[in-house]
Amino acid sequence: IYPTLGWDDTDFKIPEGVPAVYDGKWALNDVFTDGDFPVAIYGRMPSEKPLPWGESEKEISCRGRDPHLIMLLDPSKEVKKVYNTRNLTITPKDSLSESVEWAMVKDGVLYFSECTVTAPDKDSQGNYLVAVDIKTDKTLWMSKPRTVNSSNFLIVDNSIICGLGGSGITDYIYVLNRYTGVKYVDDPTIMSWQ
Numbered sequence: 001i002y003p004t005l006g007w008d009d010t011d012f013k014i015p016e017g018v019p020a021v022y023d024g025k026w027a028l029n030d031v032f033t034d035g036d037f038p039v040a041i042y043g044r045m046p047s048e049k050p051l052p053w054g055e056s057e058k059e060i061s062c063r064g065r066d067p068h069l070i071m072l073l074d075p076s077k078e079v080k081k082v083y084n085t086r087n088l089t090i091t092p093k094d095s096l097s098e099s100v101e102w103a104m105v106k107d108g109v110l111y112f113s114e115c116t117v118t119a120p121d122k123d124s125q126g127n128y129l130v131a132v133d134i135k136t137d138k139t140l141w142m143s144k145p146r147t148v149n150s151s152n153f154l155i156v157d158n159s160i161i162c163g164l165g166g167s168g169i170t171d172y173i174y175v176l177n178r179y180t181g182v183k184y185v186d187d188p189t190i191m192s193w194q
Contacts, residue, residue, distance in 0.1 A: 018073060027064035035104030037074045043067035067100050070112060072134065081134060085114060088139055098126050102152045110134050115149040129162060129181060141181035147174055
């Protein structure tokens with residue numbers, strides 16, 4: 001499911017230079033290395049309070065919960081850039097909690113997917129890709145809702161390949177323009193695999 005850190009923490013190996021905890025309240029959730037430099041995702045610290053069956057979140061996994069803090073780990077910079085996706089000017093916001101599923105930096109742009117916890121329904125406004133200029137911190141674009149909820153996406157030349165699917169909904173593969181976030185083919189039936 002996750003390329004660097006295992007869901008059950010059996011292969012929880014944090015790359016050198018990546019803090020396991022940030023600012024005392026954010027726990028590392030994952031590290032992505034597919035872009036120009038590594039990007040780390042953080043979520044709230046796991047609770048030590050026992051769950052109804054006795055174990056705590058921390059006993060199950062020390063990974064961050066509800067990940068929405070993105071840290072850029074550019075090795076040429078002394079100060080790492082950090083983005084709280086809840087503070088970016090992105091609209092519309094879904095009423096459900098959005099979590100960062102995947103992120104990468106390519107040519108000075110941070111691309112990340114924000115996905116709802118549940119499979120998107122026809123009225124959902126979540127599950128989208130966002131592009132942010134890391135020099136100006138300006139949001140460049142946000143894709144249409146219901147575009148991505150896959151565990152990753154690929155940047156190939158001038159395109160982003162991503163997917164949407166889940167229990168009870170049709171699975172789709174979308175190809176977006178990397179510079180605008182617009183689907184190359186806006187008819188999903190042409191680009192769908194069922």
